[in-house]
Amino acid sequence: MAKISLLKCDDYNRVNSAVKESVHLLGGISSFIKPGEKILIKPNLLAPKEPSKAVTTHPEAVKAVIQLVKSAGATPIVGDSPGGAVRDIKNLWKVTGMEDICTREKVELVNFEAAGSKAFDIGDNNVKRVNFSNAVLNCDGIINVPKLKTHSLMAFTAGIKNLYGCVPGLMKVEYHKLASKNKDFAHLLANIYLFLKNKIRFTIIDGVLAMEGNGPSSGEIRRLNVIAASADTALLDAVMLTSLRRDISKSEIFKKLMISKKDTDGAEIIGNARQDFNFENFKFPSLRKLDLMPKPLIKILGKFLWVHPEINEDVCVKCMMCKKSCPANAIYKIESGYPRVEDKKCISCFCCHEMCPYKAVDFAKSFLAKIFIKED
Known part of the structure; x- marks a missing residue:
């Protein structure tokens, strides 16, 4: 069973040490990355929102991962495809703080749309062929750095949902049409995860400032003060959901991936214990009460x-x-x-x-x- 690292972090001024310690607890960066590799750091850049809004991954968390990749002798690049209707990528980079961080760290910011894409049959029943950005396909590995938020359709967005950003531009909108129901879209997300699974070195969730209520952009900011990491993206998501008192047996994603409460109960939690965090009374989207x-x-x-x-x-x-x-x-x-x-x-x-x-x-x-x- 994969390890799940949970660390308390109550300030983004201290997130650098929390990110690095969380990866150290998992075995250290050298156990995930080899010198000379090209590693894509994949944050959540849904929309041009300031980091304080808790809509996007905080740039200080991305900076910490950049420095870890460099320390392993690898080359980091940073990229994501925002919501399908967002066209001004340079403005998004500026507002989210990614441009500043990557300029200072001398790291390339990749435009997923401009990089081109290639389509694959990933075994989904509704979307027969899924396009992935060449920036994703051509890297040696991915470090997934999502934001912990709620989602009006899927209830929760973290590691697995963040990978939907590997699909470029308006194609994401088209796939929503083809897989519009909760179950269908959940299966699409699960199939995308399975397709990319072997590329993902580890996932590290930014939950210092999270979002509850009717997310992923219109919810309420919730201070969870957590940095969570694991080499197993799906198990990490499941552990975080159960920690927030959500019944994962209702999740179509975890049904598809055959992950149950037995798996989360058996996960090895390292760092801080779950009871050390303020996970009580976390508000999920009001619409998702229908799932119950x-x-x-x-x-x-x-x-x-x-x-x-x-x-x-x-x-x-x-x-x-x-x-x-x-x-x-x-x-x-x-x-x-x-x-x-x-x-x-x-x-x-x-x-x-x-x-x-x-x-x-x-x-x-x-x-x-x-x-x-x-x-x-």
Whole structure:
């Protein structure tokens, strides 16, 4: 069973030592990387948000990994493909702090879209061929550095979900359309993980400032003060979810990967113990309360139990990022200039909610959904 390193870190000024110590506890950087290798450091760069917003991986965590890779005699590069509708990659690098860190460390920032891509059959039932950036395919190994956040469709995003950023640009939007349901998208994420698994040297989660509630960009900042690492990305995600008191037996990702509570209970935790952290009462997306309902009941209630995105015109600035992010073309502009969701076309993937820079996408619920889904 793989080791899971958990270390307390309450300040990004101290994250460098926490990251390095977490890797040391796993066996040291030289046990994962050989001199002369080219290693892709893959943070979460969902959108152009400042590090203090807890939407993206903090640059100080990335800096620590860069220095570790250099110390092993390897060449680090840094890259990610942001949300499909984000076009100005240089602005994203600047706002997230990645440009500054990589300039100071003399490390290449890679544009996944400009690098080109290649398609592969990864055995997914809904997306027959998945494109991966050549920046991912041409490196010797990957160090996965996700942000710990909630996710309105998948409930949770960390190591496995972060790998979806290896798919370049608007292809991510298209795959959301082909695998729009929770189970289908979960299987796609699991299959992407399995395809890349042998390239991943280890995953290190930035959970100093995390996000709870209706993430991954519109939730609430939650200080968890944790740096978590493991060579086993899937087990690490599962351990973190169970630590946050989430029943992983409800997760379609872990069902697909055949990971259960027995696996998390048997994991070797090193560093700090789970009880040393403030993991209690972590808020998951309100929509995911439907996951706790018995499946037969959901089938019976059917069309009377629905949730769709809804534009809050009091907050909306008419940037139309929601429309650009919608894989189903279910959002259009009305005469006043505001976007409107066409419910019949909506596939409830909530990409619009994920990508809205102004938190202007709310959730419209049926009468029954309002009963079952109450905001915390």
